[in-house]
Amino acid sequence: MTESPPRLSRLVFHGPLSESRADGMVRRLAATRPRSVLDIGCGWAEPLLRLLAAVPDAKGTGIDVNGEDLARARRNAEARGLADRVEFVEESALGTRYGPADVVLCLGASQALSTAEPSTAGALRELRRLVRDGGRVLLGEGFWERPPTEAELSGMWPGARAGDHHDLATLLDLAVEAGFRPEWTETAGPQEWEEFESAYQADLEVWLAGNPLHPLAAETRERLDRHRAQWMSYRGVLGLAYLTLVPVAS
Template identity: 75%
Template sequence: MTTEHAKPARLSRLTFHGPLSETRAAAIVARLAPARPRTVLDIGCGWGELLLRVLDAVPEARGTGIDVAEEDLARGRGHAEARGLGGRAEFVAESATGTGRGPADLVLCLGASHALSPAERPTAEALRELRRLVADGGRVLLGEGFWERTPTEAELAGMWPGARRDDHAGLGELLDLAVAAGFRPEWTETASLAEWEEFESAYQADQEVWLAGHPDHPRAAALRERLDRHRGQWMSYRGVLGTAYLTLVPVTR
């Protein structure tokens, strides 16, 4: 028996809001923690899972996550309190565009370069902003999309509305943009297909299971259309769109 107000859980299967495995996240934290950052800024943080893991690994650090999604921020605050990090982690509802919260010793920007720039193709400007926001001697961890290979016209047509080849750079060009913005790449790694499949499956799983059990619910038709559309988009960029995780060192000014 269903009610009109029943709805699926939201993203409960996701640990990170992106194609990032537990193994890779642990390696990233292990690489960033020895620098002992005292201030951590997370741009477009969502619920800030990686931010909290850095704070847990560096007891003297304090962190601020900024995002415009209050539901995700509330989830982050709850996780921080549950882990005893509430006094060192702040989650703030605000835009990152033009933010004055830097410079920080460590800046995280995972899949959120668009939050730093209103430009239609924000990567280059976002990298310049990240250089402004990180302290000399600090680090930036950038998670950014790139083309694994040049997409075909048919693949582009199946992706997000208006998808174009210049929406993303190749990996080499992305690294060149980082260097041009005032960084040297300390570490370059890319999400595996398995990480992408885990992310995309977990992204929809709550709603898919709910829809299977509530096919006649008043919300079902709209949800079914959205899930089917996103699955079609994923099948179009699967193996074409990648995610790079770049650990960047700012060139001292």
């Protein structure tokens, strides 16, 4: 029997993030000399591990509900000699007992901090609780590049609504209302999105091409085709902002 489909091995980051942008983020955060780093919805925690490597005195905690991703994070930490400085916790981040920390990362995971829809405002308030005065929050958050049409929404994720995201200006206003000042504002570019979406599918696409009669082929084909259609619906409409936020002193 042919092996089951591989999963996400082409992805370095679980989001539309280039190496050059990641390097800049790590440099800015490392310059604050954090002693503690908290990563909400960390996945396999690539940004967290890079920040710990850049700040030898820092210790980190990553929280996620996906055990497979956390296992990958632990393997990577061990391979890079960071295992003694990072803890990975498999649990929900709602009301987390971890923190406050000097740096809090929340990249594409605001839904882990709030059950509200959209989760952005509640997540920002929770992030303010989790970061120390003088620290930094790095938030990766979706926003609408332009208002989506009804046809575009119907092709996105199930139940997609115009209210699922804000525009960039409103997102920044919400950060200020939650007790932050935006130190750095940047958004993922088209090439970052294309590299992410292609890498997200690539393992399975290659596997499916070579295993069209595998018992899992039909299910895999349906999932790949559905996701590609969704991407084509939000391509150029959904953006991702990376906000480096400074908490206003309490």
